[in-house]
Structures are given as C-alpha cells and as structure tokens.
Amino acid sequence: MTAPTTIDSQDLSERLSSAAPPRVLDVRTPGEFETAHIAGAYNVPLDLLREHRDEITKHLDEEVVLVCRSGQRAAQAEETLRAAGLGNVHILDGGIVAWEAKGFAVNRGAQRWDLERQVRLVAGSIVLTSILASIAAPKLKWVAAAIGGGLTFASLTNTCAMGMALSKLPYNRGATCDAQTVVSQLVGPAGDRKAR
Known part of the structure; x- marks a missing residue:
C-alpha cells in the first residue's frame, strides 16, 4: 500500500483559485464543519463516507482533497476512497488547524467543540x-x-470508538447529514461549489 499523498495549505489555496479546482471533502462532523470550514468544501462525515462509499465515489471524478481537524480522519477517509478505486485523492497536511494557522480564510458558523476535545x-x-x-x-x-x-x-x-460514538450524538449531527443530501450536493451545478 502506498503512503497517502498530502497537499499543504498554500498549494491547496492556489489550486482552489485555478480553472479546475479540486473537490474538497471535509470529513469532520457536521457540528465541527459548521464551526469553521474551507469555502467550497463539502461536508461528508467519515462514518457517512464509509457507509455510502460506493454511492459517493460515483460523483467524484476530479481531484479530491480530504480535510479534517488535523489529518487522522482524512487519512482514514483516504483509505476508504482508495479501496473504492478512487486514485486522485490527497489529504490536507495538518488539516483545518494548519489551514487556519497559515492565515487562510474559513467560513464560520456556530462555535462547537471539535470531536477530539469532546473525547478528552x-x-x-x-x-x-x-x-x-x-x-x-x-x-x-x-x-x-x-x-x-x-x-x-x-x-x-x-x-x-468513543469518537465514533460521540459523532452520532445530535450535538455533532446536522439536519443535512444524510447520504441523499451529500450526494445531491456533489451532483449539483459546479457553480454551487464556489458559493459554499
């Protein structure tokens, strides 16, 4: 098995401004995603991605960048997508933490504790x-x-296991955290991606 391919924040920022930007999948919980996420990212929680992997990968034909808090869940998501045959997958090195530390903008919503803090x-x-x-x-x-x-x-x-159990609590789930909603967002018009 090959090591996951990472991409740093600067490189991702440049690629997002290109004519053919990658599809950014944020695999954190909806609560974490709502707190702060990269503009244009799709929220596809790790457990949902694992459960509906084949259905979701049908709609991922371009380059994909996976984002989580620090990289651990993104690495698990990368394994899942590669096992499904998706080849052009990268992990944001250092996750959203590194993205924000480098000064790149995020869309902010209601502030919630991240999953790792909840586990602690x-x-x-x-x-x-x-x-x-x-x-x-x-x-x-x-x-x-x-x-x-x-x-x-x-x-x-x-x-x-504790993190997986906590991710299913209402605090961490959103109203749009189901496979049908995620897939409909992925197949929506390309212009919808820029508005996220």
Whole structure:
C-alpha cells in the first residue's frame, strides 16, 4: 500500500483559485464543519463516507482533497476512497488547524467543540469519576482501567470508538447529514461549489 499523498495549505489555496479546482471533502462532523470550514468544501462525515462509499465515489471524478481537524480522519477517509478505486485523492497536511494557522480564510458558523476535545472531556470525566467513586466502591477503578485500555488501543490502531460514538450524538449531527443530501450536493451545478 502506498503512503497517502498530502497537499499543504498554500498549494491547496492556489489550486482552489485555478480553472479546475479540486473537490474538497471535509470529513469532520457536521457540528465541527459548521464551526469553521474551507469555502467550497463539502461536508461528508467519515462514518457517512464509509457507509455510502460506493454511492459517493460515483460523483467524484476530479481531484479530491480530504480535510479534517488535523489529518487522522482524512487519512482514514483516504483509505476508504482508495479501496473504492478512487486514485486522485490527497489529504490536507495538518488539516483545518494548519489551514487556519497559515492565515487562510474559513467560513464560520456556530462555535462547537471539535470531536477530539469532546473525547478528552468524556474520557477524562469517566476516569476521574470512577477513581473518586472507587473510594466507596473499589471495583469502579476498573472502569478507569478500561478507558485507559481503550485510549491505548485507539492510539495503536489510529481509530477511536468513543469518537465514533460521540459523532452520532445530535450535538455533532446536522439536519443535512444524510447520504441523499451529500450526494445531491456533489451532483449539483459546479457553480454551487464556489458559493459554499
């Protein structure tokens, strides 16, 4: 398997201004996307992309750039698209964090916590609560151990079951987070892309 092809923020900015701009797919949750996203990007959450990969890839015939917060979810999306036979796929190096750090503009909406921050809050809260509660019920310390084991597994496999579960909460979902809406946006007129 070949290493994913990355593209830096400057190169993406130049390509977006070209006559044939790439299709930018932001694989974060709708809540994260609403907070800040690159103009013209399509929100295709990672779980939705995985579940409807074949249907979505039918509408991706040009160059595709995948964006997430820092690159982890984009790398997983890249694997999914390559497995479906899509070849011209790139990952924005450093994700939206690097894009903003380089001073490139984003469209902003309601501010929400990103998924990684939510995972840290939930995992930390469970560990803290179970350790404190283990004073009264000693066996609760194993809940903290389970969370620690889960985080270790997540790091080793570059996946996160807690993140996947949190991404399905209403806080992270939008009204337009379904395969039919995503596909209709992808097949809409090319001019719609510039207005996003």
